Amino acid sequence: MMKKLMMLMVLVVLAVFAADQVFAKPIEIHWWHAMRGARGETLKKIVDAFNASQKDYVVVETNKGDYDETVNAGVAAYRAKKQPHILQSFEVGTLTMMLSGAIYPVYKLMADQGYKVDWSGYLQPVLSYYVDDKNNLLSMPFNSSTPVMYYNVDLFKKAGIDMPSKTEPLTWDQLGDITAKLVAAGAKKGMVTTWQSWIQVENYSAIHDLPFASKANGYEGLDCELKINNPQVVNHLTRLKSWMADGRFSYEGQKYQGAQAAFVGGDAAIMMESISGIGNVSKNAQFAWDLAPLPVEASMKNPQNSIIGGASLWVMKGHPKKDYKGVAAFMNFLAQTDMQELWHMETGYLPITIKAYEALKEKGYFKENPYQEVGINQMTRRNPTKNSRGLRLGYFVQIRNIINEEMELIWNGSKTPQQAMDDAVSRSNEKLREFEKTYK
Amino acid sequence: MIKRSHFTSQTLAYLLILPQILVTLTFFYWPAVQGLLQSVMLSDPFGQRSSFVWFYNFINIFTDPLYLKSIGITLGFSLATAVTSITFGLFLASLANRALRGKALIRTMLIWPYAVAPAISGILWLFLLHPSFGVLAFFLKDRLGIDWNPLLSGTDALIMVVMASAWKEVSYNFVFFMAGLQAVPHSLIEAAAMDGAGPFRRFWTITFPLLSPTLFFLMVMNIIYAFFETFGVIHTVTQGGPGGATNTLVYKVYQDGFIGLNLGSSAAQSVVLMILIVTITVLQFRFVERKVHYSL
Numbered sequence: 001m002m003k004k005l006m007m008l009m010v011l012v013v014l015a016v017f018a019a020d021q022v023f024a025k026p027i028e029i030h031w032w033h034a035m036r037g038a039r040g041e042t043l044k045k046i047v048d049a050f051n052a053s054q055k056d057y058v059v060v061e062t063n064k065g066d067y068d069e070t071v072n073a074g075v076a077a078y079r080a081k082k083q084p085h086i087l088q089s090f091e092v093g094t095l096t097m098m099l100s101g102a103i104y105p106v107y108k109l110m111a112d113q114g115y116k117v118d119w120s121g122y123l124q125p126v127l128s129y130y131v132d133d134k135n136n137l138l139s140m141p142f143n144s145s146t147p148v149m150y151y152n153v154d155l156f157k158k159a160g161i162d163m164p165s166k167t168e169p170l171t172w173d174q175l176g177d178i179t180a181k182l183v184a185a186g187a188k189k190g191m192v193t194t195w196q197s198w199i200q201v202e203n204y205s206a207i208h209d210l211p212f213a214s215k216a217n218g219y220e221g222l223d224c225e226l227k228i229n230n231p232q233v234v235n236h237l238t239r240l241k242s243w244m245a246d247g248r249f250s251y252e253g254q255k256y257q258g259a260q261a262a263f264v265g266g267d268a269a270i271m272m273e274s275i276s277g278i279g280n281v282s283k284n285a286q287f288a289w290d291l292a293p294l295p296v297e298a299s300m301k302n303p304q305n306s307i308i309g310g311a312s313l314w315v316m317k318g319h320p321k322k323d324y325k326g327v328a329a330f331m332n333f334l335a336q337t338d339m340q341e342l343w344h345m346e347t348g349y350l351p352i353t354i355k356a357y358e359a360l361k362e363k364g365y366f367k368e369n370p371y372q373e374v375g376i377n378q379m380t381r382r383n384p385t386k387n388s389r390g391l392r393l394g395y396f397v398q399i400r401n402i403i404n405e406e407m408e409l410i411w412n413g414s415k416t417p418q419q420a421m422d423d424a425v426s427r428s429n430e431k432l433r434e435f436e437k438t439y440k
Numbered sequence: 441m442i443k444r445s446h447f448t449s450q451t452l453a454y455l456l457i458l459p460q461i462l463v464t465l466t467f468f469y470w471p472a473v474q475g476l477l478q479s480v481m482l483s484d485p486f487g488q489r490s491s492f493v494w495f496y497n498f499i500n501i502f503t504d505p506l507y508l509k510s511i512g513i514t515l516g517f518s519l520a521t522a523v524t525s526i527t528f529g530l531f532l533a534s535l536a537n538r539a540l541r542g543k544a545l546i547r548t549m550l551i552w553p554y555a556v557a558p559a560i561s562g563i564l565w566l567f568l569l570h571p572s573f574g575v576l577a578f579f580l581k582d583r584l585g586i587d588w589n590p591l592l593s594g595t596d597a598l599i600m601v602v603m604a605s606a607w608k609e610v611s612y613n614f615v616f617f618m619a620g621l622q623a624v625p626h627s628l629i630e631a632a633a634m635d636g637a638g639p640f641r642r643f644w645t646i647t648f649p650l651l652s653p654t655l656f657f658l659m660v661m662n663i664i665y666a667f668f669e670t671f672g673v674i675h676t677v678t679q680g681g682p683g684g685a686t687n688t689l690v691y692k693v694y695q696d697g698f699i700g701l702n703l704g705s706s707a708a709q710s711v712v713l714m715i716l717i718v719t720i721t722v723l724q725f726r727f728v729e730r731k732v733h734y735s736l
Binding site: 068071072075078079093096099100101102251252253254255258261262265267395397398401404405406408409411412414427430431434437438439 | 482483484485486487488489491493496500504506572573591592593594679681682683684695696698699700701702704705
């Protein structure tokens with residue numbers, strides 16, 4: 001009896017083993033990302049679609065927390081030689097990833113695997129954030145957003161103000177009058193802003209074609225220095241500070257929660273915020289609202305494109321060659337028009353190819369949702385210049401922190417705008433030198 | 441005669457303590473040594489290149505006016521947190537000690553907040569004190585006319601994190617003071633009462649001196665808590681802002697190391713913290729054993 005049982009067991013084991021050989025398991029491609037909530041669900045749809053579309057590879061997506069937690073997880077995993085194939089990293093980590101020596105540049109991956117990608121079919125202001133000095137794409141743009149101006153239609157009507165155009169930006173002087181009228185008509189706060197460094201300094205500089213840093217915003221060398229203590233930026237911050245006195249501008253914190261709460265709650269009539277906030281606003285706002293491009297200075301006749309925020313996908317080194325075939329197939333799949341349409345419609349992030357944008361246009365999607373086109377128009381209204389294609393700084397996270405801190409010192413009256421920006425520049429330059437020393 | 445047991449073989453004794461030693465080495469000494477090494481190096485996060493730079497990182501942090509400011513903030517914050525939570529803990533303990541009815545219930549209720557994680561405590565206080573949606577903030581602004589805005593004012597933000605940090609620690613202090621109060625001999629208090637000393641006098645001349653070892657111990661524990669464990673509160677409430685007004689040393693280590701991936705500087709800051717904590721601990725042992733002793 002015992003012997004028979006043993007035989008049976010051996011047979012079962014053998015059969016399982018054989019089956020495993022016959023039906024070769026698909027290769028797993030690991031993707032670590034920072035997308036949660038609704039975005040995470042859309043991401044899962046894309047992954048499922050890819051897995052269903054072929055049999056050789058299975059993409060396994062894992063959420064690793066916030067952006068910085070995801071990058072940290074990637075760093076730790078790389079050190080332990082357990083890195084995923086694809087790692088999502090936020091835009092400010094671009095230089096760190098680029099210089100990490102741990103990545104397989106996307107342009108190279110696609111060429112090695114025989115994909116002839118027409119990179120000119122992509123939205124250039126999105127690509128330009130992630131290219132090297134020879135214009136080669138290093139990481140695949142995934143979720144890209146850009147800041148725009150949200151406004152409360154009801155409050156505008158109440159104050160008797162004409163609705164701003166969706167393509168022609170207001171001037172800052174006009175905005176000054178508008179916010180004054182809004183406050184006079186009873187709005188508690190004229191305008192608020194989320195992510196102040198990104199919108200009021202980084203994007204302000206790009207739109208007005210001002211250098212944020214020397215060496216073409218850091219693209220041309222690690223020995224760059226910040227340039228944000230120029231008269232235009234200082235003047236802009238001085239204006240905002242003066243607006244605080246009569247309620248035309250109100251500071252609501254470094255991130256997005258405070259400003260969104262003020263806008264959605266109907267206290268603030270205008271909010272400058274990323275297009276990725278559309279989802280939250282449309283879910284929570286109990287009033288009519290709409291979007292307009294960010295304001296520009298009256299002297300700026302041809303405003304530049306705004307720059308992106310968000311994250312891109314980096315391919316990590318150190319996996320077997322056969323895996324990379326799957327990674328390339330997946331990257332190719334991501335850029336397909338239907339996937340880009342899905343991603344844009346469900347999350348509000350920019351579609352990355354011109355084809356996807358045109359396809360959406362043809363379907364009349366932008367006619368139905370005109371506000372969705374505001375960000376795209378603002379991003380693509382001009383070809384990027386050296387000042388508007390992006391920012392490439394070492395320790396950028398800390399530099400943003402420094403800028404945020406110094407801006408807060410302007411808002412609470414501890415420093416003059418000139419003083420604060422001078423200090424931001426000298427403090428950031430120290431960080432840049434430290435970074436340069438590390439990577440030289 | 442005192443009974444003593446001896447291990448017949450030394451090997452067995454060593455084997456028995458081996459697991460503990462291994463755990464300590466792996467989880468305490470090894471990371472500490474790594475931290476020390478990292479603090480004299482400049483290296484990129486992925487570990488591709490690193491160069492030995494002597495004390496470059498230390499010189500950098502100590503010439504950075506913001507690091508020095510952060511030291512000041514940390515000291516002020518810790519002291520304020522410790523004093524607030526100890527005062528309330530002692531006050532509540534002396535009241536609860538005199539409670540006639542429902543002693544056990546009162547005690548249990550007062551110990552509860554200790555079970556709340558610092559991050560949650562931070563969120564609770566944020567809900568109370570946030571200038572846009574806080575109930576208490578509304579009261580402060582509209583009823584009392586105080587210009588309360590922790591998003592802009594560093595002092596307000598500091599008050600908010602001190603409240604959130606101290607609130608939770610009150611329970612901890614309460615437990616220790618409660619135990620300390622029960623150890624005060626009744627005969628002494630009764631004798632003093634018969635001599636005509638009022639409750640306040642009895643408290644200051646008898647109970648308080650007898651509590652001094654507990655007080656000192658709690659002072660040290662609270663300062664250590666405020667230094668190292670309030671990370672969650674700061675992370676949820678202010679993220680070090682506004683303008684760096686609540687950027688304590690521990691939070692700065694996190695920001696520079698984990699968010700900024702500046703490992704050298706972050707490691708150097710950790711080493712400074714390590715030295716600090718060693719000093720506090722040594723002082724505690726010295727003092728508790730020698731100075732703070734009240735003999736009858």
